[in-house]
Amino acid sequence: MATLLKHSAKYALSGRLARLGVHSRHGGLQCLQPRLLPHQRSASTSSKILVEMDDSTGIAVLTMKNPPVNSLSLDFLTEFSISLEKLELDRGCRGVILTSALPKIFSAGLDIMEMYGKSPEHCGEFWKAVQEMWLRLYGSSMITIAAINGSSPAGGCLMALACDYRIMAENPKYSIGLNETQLGIVAPFWFKDTLVNTVGNRAAELSLQLGLLYSAPDALRTGLVDLLVPEDKVLSTASQTMTQWLAIPGENAIGSNPRVSSS
Numbered sequence: 003m004a005t006l007l008k009h010s011a012k013y014a015l016s017g018r019l020a021r022l023g024v025h026s027r028h029g030g031l032q033c034l035q036p037r038l039l040p041h042q043r044s045a046s047t048s049s050k051i052l053v054e055m056d057d058s059t060g061i062a063v064l065t066m067k068n069p070p071v072n073s074l075s076l077d078f079l080t081e082f083s084i085s086l087e088k089l090e091l092d093r094g095c096r097g098v099i100l101t102s103a104l105p106k107i108f109s110a111g112l113d114i115m116e117m118y119g120k121s122p123e124h125c126g127e128f129w130k131a132v133q134e135m136w137l138r139l140y141g142s143s144m145i146t147i148a149a150i151n152g153s154s155p156a157g158g159c160l161m162a163l164a165c166d167y168r169i170m171a172e173n174p175k176y177s178i179g180l181n182e183t184q185l186g187i188v189a190p191f192w193f194k195d196t197l198v199n200t201v202g203n204r205a206a207e208l209s210l211q212l213g214l215l216y217s218a219p220d221a222l223r224t225g226l227v228d229l230l231v232p233e234d235k236v237l238s239t240a241s242q243t244m245t246q247w248l249a250i251p252g253e254n255a256i257g258s259n260p261r262v263s264s265s
């Protein structure tokens with residue numbers, strides 16, 4: 003199922019990219035992004051996303067800045083997917099660190115204002131944007147690391163789960179989890195499967211049925227996150243970890259991932 007999910011994500015994206023007339027880095031095809039000389043840094047910003055690319059390392063930091071809580075609105079999700087697509091098409095970019103510019107919050111999850119009192123067309127558009135975000139992250143051919151510097155309930159947790167590795171601030175006040183059940187809604191199957199792939203069946207059952215939000219230490223114990231570090235070290239640790247992953251020869255860090263490889 004894990005392999006199937008990842009392959010579905012990649013397939014859906016490759017179809018979309020093909021329709022745009024462009025190709026992925028691994029397809030050996032054209033790169034549409036302007037190339038910077040080595041050691042150059044570039045920054046691009048939309049109103050809700052800041053992307054800082056370091057061409058000397060191939061590492062981009064994608065910072066969410068959608069106050070007050072980085073809720074995933076249609077506008078935010080659209081900007082997010084466009085930013086990630088640009089990085090995906092940039093052959094110089096090999097790793098993306100996802101983090102938040104807001105104090106105490108990584109992301110509050112789906113914007114609840116997008117889900118009530120809206121037309122069916124708007125809801126369809128919104129839900130498509132949520133799926134697109136997940137497809138782009140989970141199906142990415144770059145290494146993705148979530149630098150979780152605050153609370154991250156529901157859809158915010160999904161974003162983190164869709165990354166290859168999760169580093170969280172060790173502040174016990176911060177919580178993370180798929181708590182949809184507590185909100186009276188059921189997490190879609192692909193939220194569930196992404197959680198199962200990370201923490202295993204039994205932990206996912208308990209987590210989803212009870213709608214658990216885990217403190218940072220409990221999230222580490224459950225396997226929801228991979229590492230806790232002091233709050234002021236989250237981003238630097240993510241950069242160091244990314245450097246280690248990118249030092250693995252060839253593209254084996256991606257190729258050896260059971261989400262990608264069936265062998």
Ligand SMILES: CC/C=C\CCC/C=C/C(=O)SCCNC(=O)CCNC(=O)[C@H](O)C(C)(C)COP(=O)(O)OP(=O)(O)OC[C@H]1O[C@@H](n2cnc3c(N)ncnc32)[C@H](O)[C@@H]1OP(=O)(O)O
Nearest residue numbers: 070071073110111112113114115153155156157187188189
């Ligand atoms: C079609 C869809 C079908 C099914 C979907 C199934 C999957 C659903 C996934 C989801 O992600 S649903 C959303 C779940 N998210 C939450 O429940 C988070 C709720 N928020 C919080 O727990 C807290 O706000 C917090 C993120 C921990 C931050 O707490 P803090 O005390 O720092 O801030 P405060 O609560 O005062 O909020 C500030 C401000 O932000 C607004 N807010 C909070 N969360 C959201 C949100 N998810 N969407 C939109 N707006 C949000 C909150 O109302 C406050 O606004 P105000 O200042 O105007 O009152």
